[in-house]
Amino acid sequence: MQSLLRNFKVVIHESLYLKDPETSDLGKNIVGESILLIDEIGFEKFTFKKLGSRIGSNESSIYRYFENKHKLLLYLTSWYWAWMEYKLVFRTANLNDTQEVLRTAIEVLSEETKQDSDFSHVNEKILNAIIISEFSKSYLTKEVDKENKEGCFSIYKRLVGRFENIIQNAQPNYPYVESLASMVIEGVLHQHYLKQHFPSLTSCDETTMPHEFFTHLVFSTLNLSTHE
Amino acid sequence: MQSLLRNFKVVIHESLYLKDPETSDLGKNIVGESILLIDEIGFEKFTFKKLGSRIGSNESSIYRYFENKHKLLLYLTSWYWAWMEYKLVFRTANLNDTQEVLRTAIEVLSEETKQDSDFSHVNEKILNAIIISEFSKSYLTKEVDKENKEGCFSIYKRLVGRFENIIQNAQPNYPYVESLASMVIEGVLHQHYLKQHFPSLTSCDETTMPHEFFTHLVFSTLNLSTHE
DNA sequence: GCAATAATAATAGTAATACTATTAATTGTA
DNA sequence: TACAATTAATAGTATTACTATTATTATTGC
Numbered sequence: 001m002q003s004l005l006r007n008f009k010v011v012i013h014e015s016l017y018l019k020d021p022e023t024s025d026l027g028k029n030i031v032g033e034s035i036l037l038i039d040e041i042g043f044e045k046f047t048f049k050k051l052g053s054r055i056g057s058n059e060s061s062i063y064r065y066f067e068n069k070h071k072l073l074l075y076l077t078s079w080y081w082a083w084m085e086y087k088l089v090f091r092t093a094n095l096n097d098t099q100e101v102l103r104t105a106i107e108v109l110s111e112e113t114k115q116d117s118d119f120s121h122v123n124e125k126i127l128n129a130i131i132i133s134e135f136s137k138s139y140l141t142k143e144v145d146k147e148n149k150e151g152c153f154s155i156y157k158r159l160v161g162r163f164e165n166i167i168q169n170a171q172p173n174y175p176y177v178e179s180l181a182s183m184v185i186e187g188v189l190h191q192h193y194l195k196q197h198f199p200s201l202t203s204c205d206e207t208t209m210p211h212e213f214f215t216h217l218v219f220s221t222l223n224l225s226t227h228e
Numbered sequence: 229m230q231s232l233l234r235n236f237k238v239v240i241h242e243s244l245y246l247k248d249p250e251t252s253d254l255g256k257n258i259v260g261e262s263i264l265l266i267d268e269i270g271f272e273k274f275t276f277k278k279l280g281s282r283i284g285s286n287e288s289s290i291y292r293y294f295e296n297k298h299k300l301l302l303y304l305t306s307w308y309w310a311w312m313e314y315k316l317v318f319r320t321a322n323l324n325d326t327q328e329v330l331r332t333a334i335e336v337l338s339e340e341t342k343q344d345s346d347f348s349h350v351n352e353k354i355l356n357a358i359i360i361s362e363f364s365k366s367y368l369t370k371e372v373d374k375e376n377k378e379g380c381f382s383i384y385k386r387l388v389g390r391f392e393n394i395i396q397n398a399q400p401n402y403p404y405v406e407s408l409a410s411m412v413i414e415g416v417l418h419q420h421y422l423k424q425h426f427p428s429l430t431s432c433d434e435t436t437m438p439h440e441f442f443t444h445l446v447f448s449t450l451n452l453s454t455h456e
Numbered sequence: 457g458c459a460a461t462a463a464t465a466a467t468a469g470t471a472a473t474a475c476t477a478t479t480a481a482t483t484g485t486a
Numbered sequence: 487t488a489c490a491a492t493t494a495a496t497a498g499t500a501t502t503a504c505t506a507t508t509a510t511t512a513t514t515g516c
Contacts, residue, residue: 019492026493042370047473058494060476068474136364142270144425153426160429176441179431182422183415190414191407197372198381201388203407213404221448247463254464275502286465288505296503 010082013151016075019065027065029055031079032121034072039126043073043134070138074147077138078155080131083124084109085159092166099224102170105163106218110188110211132192160185171222180221184214238310241379244303247293255293257283259307260349262300267354271301271362298369302380305366308359309384311352312337316390327452330398333391334446338416338439360420388413399450408449412442 009022021027033055038046046069052059066072088108092101113128139153147153163181167174174180191210194202204210219225237250249255261283266274274297280287294300316336320329341356367381375381391409395402402408419438422430432438447453 024492044369048475049473058496059474060495061493063475064493133368136368139425140361140364140421141272148425157426157429176431176436176444178429179419179422179438179441180445182426182429183411183418186418187411187415190411193368194407194410197367197376198385198410201385201406201410203404208404210407213407216404217408217445217449220451221445223448252463276504277502286467287503288466289464291504292463 010079012075012078012082013154015150016071016078016152017066018063021065021075026055026057026061028121029057030062030065030072031076032123035076035123035127035130038073038076038130038134043069043130043137070141073134073138074152076127077131077135078152079122080124080127080135081156081159085155085162088159088162098166098170099219102166102218102222102224103215105166106184106215107211109163109185110191110209110214112192132189132196135189167218167222171224174222180218184218188214238307240303240306240310241382243378244299244306244380245294246291249293249303254283254285254289256349257285258290258293258300259304260351263304263351263355263358266301266304266358266362271297271358271365298366301362301366302375304355305359305363306380306383307350308352308355308363309387313383313387313390316387320394326394326398327447330394330446330450330452331443333394334412334443335439337391337413338419338437338442340420360417360424363417395446395450399452402450408446412446416442 014020019027021031030051034046034051037051037054041050048062048066048069049059052062066075088105091108092104095101095104113125139147141147160178160181163185164177167181168177188210191202191204191213195204195210199205203213242248247255249259258279262274262279265279265282269278276290276294276297277287280290294303316333319336320332323329323332341353367376369375388406388409391413392405395409396405416438419430419432419441423432423438427433431441
């Protein structure tokens with residue numbers, strides 16, 4: 001997988017940037033370091049000025065790549081979901097059994113990113129961490145409908161759509177595919193967050209992984225046995 | 229219920245305010261109008277200055293009640309969850325069957341607030357709307373652990389705890405109560421948001437209510453029949 | 457009814473944010 | 487070498503998120 005990922009280039013909707021950050025060292029640096037800085041100080045306190053001084057570059061140079069920090073967040077989240085989609089498709093590719101596909105999909109969606117796969121300027125482990133705490137902020141805004149029309153969330157929606165298909169294939173009669181798919185993808189992030197900050201509100205800990213909870217949930221909701 | 233609610237006074241942890249807004253007209257006005265203003269322009273663009281000019285009062289006067297806008301949001305969300313807890317307890321009070329209690333609880337948690345119950349300065353319908361789009365922002369911050377220790381989220385945690393008990397009573401063997409409870413409460417808000425802004429990602433629409441999806445989900449996960 | 461006290465309003469001021477605009481310096485490429 | 491594109495540096499603006507001070511208005515205690 002490592003080597004395959006080396007050839008993986010994320011295609012991000014061009015309304016999310018002014019200049020494609022993949023086309024220059026500065027651009028890659030902006031993306032790579034913004035992930036680390038957002039993780040350290042949180043999105044609210046993150047500014048282009050701070051990022052500039054961190055990468056030894058100027059505030060205004062960053063503005064040539066991204067309109068503002070919100071668009072940068074949209075870029076990073078799109079990157080993450082494109083990467084997740086890639087993992088999902090790859091890991092379920094050669095499976096024949098629809099239930100096996102479903103089980104694997106839930107695993108891919110809910111597993112922690114253990115280590116930086118290190119095929120690019122992006123640290124996926126830390127990107128995963130900021131998705132858990134910042135993703136919601138990318139769409140819980142007053143501009144959501146406008147940005148949605150512009151295609152800012154298309155990668156995420158495509159991923160949810162893929163997961164919907166996987167669910168539907170495993171259980172063609174289930175009537176709430178869309179809600180189940182979106183709830184699991186969002187719920188996984190939420191459970192990871194609770195594990196870190198509100199342990200009393202989750203059953204997930206060192207011994208119980210989110211994926212166990214979600215596998216049980218989805219399979220019993222779909223009236224399928226988990227073979228466990 | 230209307231008349232009972234008239235006697236209902238929400239007790240909010242005092243670390244969330246500098247001066248209890250319930251003790252003056254200005255305070256009540258701050259709370260009441262902040263809900264409307266946040267709903268109109270969104271939490272990011274909401275400022276005490278704008279609120280001040282809206283209520284014909286001064287910015288600095290608002291600072292005597294709330295340390296900053298984040299604390300005000302914590303106050304409003306606590307108020308909402310306290311009100312929800314009240315509705316939950318009240319509506320499940322005289323039910324004997326544990327499954328009936330569970331069904332009702334899911335209904336209370338996932339139903340839309342249809343109209344302002346008008347027993348206070350708070351418009352619950354609009355408060356419900358801002359909870360859907362702003363609640364996550366109250367805890368997805370770098371200060372979450374510190375504020376959690378101070379008790380800022382205790383009402384919410386208590387509500388989740390109550391729902392956990394309801395689930396556990398209906399099915400004592402279920403191993404993921406905490407996660408199921410927290411996921412449903414959060415998931416309800418998420419499905420409502422999707423319904424408004426990403427209809428393709430949810431099965432909920434004019435004819436299908438979130439509560440149907442969640443009832444089916446919870447009952448099948450707990451291996452209980454829904455009698456439907 | 458008056459004084460004391462508390463609450464509110466008005467004003468001013470600060471550091472930081474979220475940008476935009478202009479010009480200068482550097483680098484790549486034909 | 488030249489000229490185009492990129493990046494850096496500087497400056498500037500309006501707004502935000504406050505704090506501090508003083509003035510005014512209400513409330514309550516005696």
